Amino acid sequence: MKQSLKNIPAWNADTHLNQAVRNMPPSGIRKFFDLVSEMEGAISLGVGEPDFVTPWHVREACIYSLESGNTHYTSNKGMPELREVICDQAFTDLGLDYDPVEEILITTGVSEAVDLAFRATLNPGDEAIVPEPCYVAYTPDIVLAGGVPKTVPTRLKDEFRVQPEDIARAMTEKTRSLLLSYPNNPTGAIMTRSDLEELADLVVENDLIVISDEVYAKLSYSGSHVSFAQLEGMKERTIILNGLSKSHAMTGWRVGYAMGDPNLVGAMTKIHQYTMLSAPTMAQVAAVEAMQKGEDEMLRMKHEYDLRRRLFVSGLNRIGLDCFEPRGAFYAFPSIQRWGISSEEFAERLLREQKVAVVPGNVFGPSGEGFLRCSYATSREELIEALDRMETFIKGL
Amino acid sequence: MNEILEILSENAKASASEIAALLGRSETDVAREIKELEDAGIIRKYITLINWEKLDQSLVFAVLELKVALQRKTGYDAVAERIANFSEVDSVRLISGGHDLSITVRGKSMKDVAYFVAEKIAPLEGVQSTCTHFILKSYKEHGVILTDKPKPKRLVITP
Numbered sequence: 001m002k003q004s005l006k007n008i009p010a011w012n013a014d015t016h017l018n019q020a021v022r023n024m025p026p027s028g029i030r031k032f033f034d035l036v037s038e039m040e041g042a043i044s045l046g047v048g049e050p051d052f053v054t055p056w057h058v059r060e061a062c063i064y065s066l067e068s069g070n071t072h073y074t075s076n077k078g079m080p081e082l083r084e085v086i087c088d089q090a091f092t093d094l095g096l097d098y099d100p101v102e103e104i105l106i107t108t109g110v111s112e113a114v115d116l117a118f119r120a121t122l123n124p125g126d127e128a129i130v131p132e133p134c135y136v137a138y139t140p141d142i143v144l145a146g147g148v149p150k151t152v153p154t155r156l157k158d159e160f161r162v163q164p165e166d167i168a169r170a171m172t173e174k175t176r177s178l179l180l181s182y183p184n185n186p187t188g189a190i191m192t193r194s195d196l197e198e199l200a201d202l203v204v205e206n207d208l209i210v211i212s213d214e215v216y217a218k219l220s221y222s223g224s225h226v227s228f229a230q231l232e233g234m235k236e237r238t239i240i241l242n243g244l245s246k247s248h249a250m251t252g253w254r255v256g257y258a259m260g261d262p263n264l265v266g267a268m269t270k271i272h273q274y275t276m277l278s279a280p281t282m283a284q285v286a287a288v289e290a291m292q293k294g295e296d297e298m299l300r301m302k303h304e305y306d307l308r309r310r311l312f313v314s315g316l317n318r319i320g321l322d323c324f325e326p327r328g329a330f331y332a333f334p335s336i337q338r339w340g341i342s343s344e345e346f347a348e349r350l351l352r353e354q355k356v357a358v359v360p361g362n363v364f365g366p367s368g369e370g371f372l373r374c375s376y377a378t379s380r381e382e383l384i385e386a387l388d389r390m391e392t393f394i395k396g397l
Numbered sequence: 398m399n400e401i402l403e404i405l406s407e408n409a410k411a412s413a414s415e416i417a418a419l420l421g422r423s424e425t426d427v428a429r430e431i432k433e434l435e436d437a438g439i440i441r442k443y444i445t446l447i448n449w450e451k452l453d454q455s456l457v458f459a460v461l462e463l464k465v466a467l468q469r470k471t472g473y474d475a476v477a478e479r480i481a482n483f484s485e486v487d488s489v490r491l492i493s494g495g496h497d498l499s500i501t502v503r504g505k506s507m508k509d510v511a512y513f514v515a516e517k518i519a520p521l522e523g524v525q526s527t528c529t530h531f532i533l534k535s536y537k538e539h540g541v542i543l544t545d546k547p548k549p550k551r552l553v554i555t556p
Contacts, residue, residue, distance in 0.1 A: 029554050036553040046554035053549055136556045185556075307404075307419040314418050357554060384415070 020143050027136060028363035035351055042355040043386045045374040048185060050249040050330070054286070055297040058248065061289035062282050070285060076273040078106025078257070079284045085291040086257055093217075094227050096235055102262040105269050106287075108279045110215045110243040110256035112272070115141045117211045117239050117258060118177075120267035122147035126176040128211075131162035132365025135185045135213070150175070153367035156335060159324050160189035164198045171202070177209040180228055183216035186364045186373035187333040188326020193226045200231050209264070210238045215256070216329040218247035218298060221306050225328070229260075236261050239268075246329070247298055248290040253283035305330050305377065312376040312383050319391040321372075330377040333361065337370040339397055347372060353396070354389040401430055402439070409443035448543050450535065458487070458503050458532040459510050461518065462496035464525040473497060476523040485513050496528070507531055 014022065029046070036042050053059075077083065083100040090096050098104055107113040114137060122128060124146040130138045132151045139149040150170045154160040167178065178199070182191040203210055210228050217225040229238035243256030256279075258268055290298075313332050316323040321334035336346045343360035351357050361368030376383060400420055404411050411419075413428040420427070434440045449455045465476050473491055477498060481489045487501040500518075504510035511529070519527050535543055 027556065029556055033552070033554040042553070044553045047551050048555040049551060051551065310421040311415070311418040314421070359554065359556075363556075380415075380419070 020146075024140055024143065029136075029359055032347065032351070032357060032359065035348070036357045039351070039355060042351065042357055043378070043382050043389070044357040045376070045378060045383075045386055046357040046359045047375050047377060048331075049251040049377065050246065050301065051377050051379065052249040052301050054249050054253070055290070055294060057297070058250070058286045058290045058294060062286040065285040066282060070281060072281060074106075074278045074281050074284055076269055076278055077101075077104070078279055079281075079288065082106055082284050082288045082291070083257075085288060086259070089291060090240075090259060093224070094230050096227075096229055098259045099262070103265055104257055104259045105265050105272060106279045106284060107243075107256045107258060107272065108276050109245065109254040110213060110241050111137060112254075112276060112279075113241040113243075113256050113258040113268070114138065114211070114213060115144070116268040116271050117241065117264075118142050118145040118147060119271055120264065121177055121209055121211075123176075125174060127172060127174045128177045128179060129167055129170050129175060129208075130179045131166075131181075133160070133184075133186050133361060133368030133371075134179075134181050134364055136364065138179055138181070138213075147176075148174070151365055153365075154187070154189070155367065156324060156371075160184060160187040160333070161191050161195050162199070164202055167199065167202055171206055175206060175208065177211055178203060179211045179213070181213040183220055183225070183328020185216065185329055186331050186359065186361065186368065187371075188329050188331045190220060190222075190328040191226070193231075196226060196228050196231055199228070200234060203234070203237060208237065210234070211241065212238055213241045215241070215243050216246050217242060219302055219305060219330060220328045221309060222327045239264055244287050244290055247302075248287075248294050249301060250283075250286065250290065253280070253286055255279055255283040255287045308376045308378075308380060308383055311380060312374070312387070315383070315387040316374070316390075319387060320394055321390065330375055332374045332376060333368075333371050334374065335371055343369055343372060350390065350393050354393040356386045356389045356393070399434075401427060402434065405431075405440065405443075409445070446539050446541055448535075450543070454505075456503050457505065457507050457510055458501060458535075459514075460530045460532065461498075461500045461502060461514065462528045462530070463498040463500065463518070464527075465497040466523045466525055468523060476521065479521060480518065483513075483517060485510075485517075 032046060036044055083104045087098045087100040087104060090098050118128065118141050122145045125148060127148045127150050128142045129150045129152055131154050142149040152162060152166045152170050154162050182189060212228050214227055227240060229235045229240055239258055239260035241258050245251040258265055313323050313325060316332055316334045323332050323334035326332055343362050347358050347360040359373040361371030361373060401416055404416050404419060413431060414424045417424040417427040465473055468475060477489050480486055480500060485502050485504060487503055489498060489500045492499045502510055502513060504513060514527055514529055518524060537543060
């Protein structure tokens with residue numbers, strides 16, 4: 001060793017970190033994850049994914065494809081068959097015509113698509129409006145893209161639909177985009193066509209891009225899902241993000257997509273080709289099978305969620321956990337405000353005393369305080385048992 | 398399909414109150430409809446699916462294919478109904494293909510079943526031939542996979 005290097009200063013990795021990453025708070029669910037993991041006999045209503053295993057015909061198609069040696073990269077944009085079948089479905093479901101060559105990108109889960117959408121459209125200091133409570137990734141993704149998240153509360157009295165006046169209040173000359181995520185995780189809220197129409201003027205006046213995460217679209221229980229892109233003149237301004245994780249019970253496969261204006265999708269594709277190259281080939285093969293032949297299985301799972309939704313939501317209201325009717329996704333979002341304790345304390349005590357795990361609403365943003373996210377993507381037996389335990393807990397409060 | 402039947406066909410233990418909660422209907426309403434379905438003979442019985450192989454005193458099951466002479470007026474019905482009367486017989490079905498009736502028989506041992514077939518089924522008037530297939534292992538019954546495999550695990554909490 002050279003003489004000059006003998007007195008090496010203590011190594012401090014922290015000083016080598018990107019500031020945005022260093023300042024990023026750890027996920028609020030971590031503590032609960034550790035608590036539940038150590039506990040035997042706990043019922044978890046904290047899981048944000050289907051309890052169903054991917055339908056066998058989809059798994060089988062993937063196995064066959066692997067046996068055939070289909071293990072190479074796909075084109076950056078994704079397999080042509082997959083892009084085509086997704087565009088066909090967008091036409092059937094939404095009446096929207098997307099070009100499978102220029103207007104769609106297959107991503108590694110919707111998560112990647114969210115990240116790409118912000119990175120492709122935000123310049124440093126640009127602001128993106130995010131209605132809360134919402135999925136935990138949006139604001140960190142905006143920060144990582146160099147943008148500034150402007151969160152907007154939604155409220156129980158509006159059934160957690162975002163209100164135009166709240167968006168207007170958050171608007172500045174730096175606002176570039178509006179994120180919509182309906183049907184919503186964690187509230188189960190949806191936006192009807194007229195709800196969305198009330199936002200359209202604001203979007204046009206302020207020349208915004210709408211990034212619409214519609215991963216729960218297929219799980220809409222009162223009428224068909226309406227996308228912001230379906231409103232007149234809004235298709236060009238909207239990037240639709242969707243995937244098969246929730247609809248086809250394919251979370252672990254990591255396959256999603258983005259659809260929209262060719263320039264926007266093209267910009268996202270540029271980032272994608274240098275970071276991800278292509279979404280996993282086997283997952284894309286499975287996705288083709290699921291999209292082409294998975295309708296029946298998808299409807300069967302949706303029907304089961306709908307049954308559980310009624311069972312669970314009526315049960316929550318019966319035991320005194322007031323809950324508005326969630327019309328999408330697989331979450332109920334009951335209020336605990338009458339007890340005057342924080343969501344976190346309620347959730348932690350419920351777990352310790354009755355071994356039922358839920359996620360405190362504040363994890364999804366400040367306006368989620370006073371609520372709990374309970375996933376009903378679990379068996380009926382567990383839901384009934386969980387309701388019994390929650391009732392016992394509440395009686396002891 | 399009738400939503401109540403759909404639920405009961407999956408779980409005979411589902412109570413009227415549970416079904417009511419699942420469907421968002423009143424309990425009395427559901428109970429009345431179940432009673433009607435029972436009275437109409439649409440719901441015949443509430444049964445339990447048992448994995449007999451897990452018990453020591455396991456039962457022996459056999460599938461029998463029978464060739465049956467068609468009879469004037471009664472067709473296959475008379476023979477099929479006579480066979481159905483035996484308590485050893487679990488199911489009797491008229492099938493297409495190389496045979497006419499497919500029946501399942503249960504007994505305490507293979508010998509038991511073989512004697513039953515030789516003494517009671519084969520000699521029946523109209524039964525031309527029998528072919529007995531003993532069931533060695535059951536992998537799936539009534540839509541339920543019987544082989545024990547650990548349930549794939551999900552993370553306990555995810556966003």
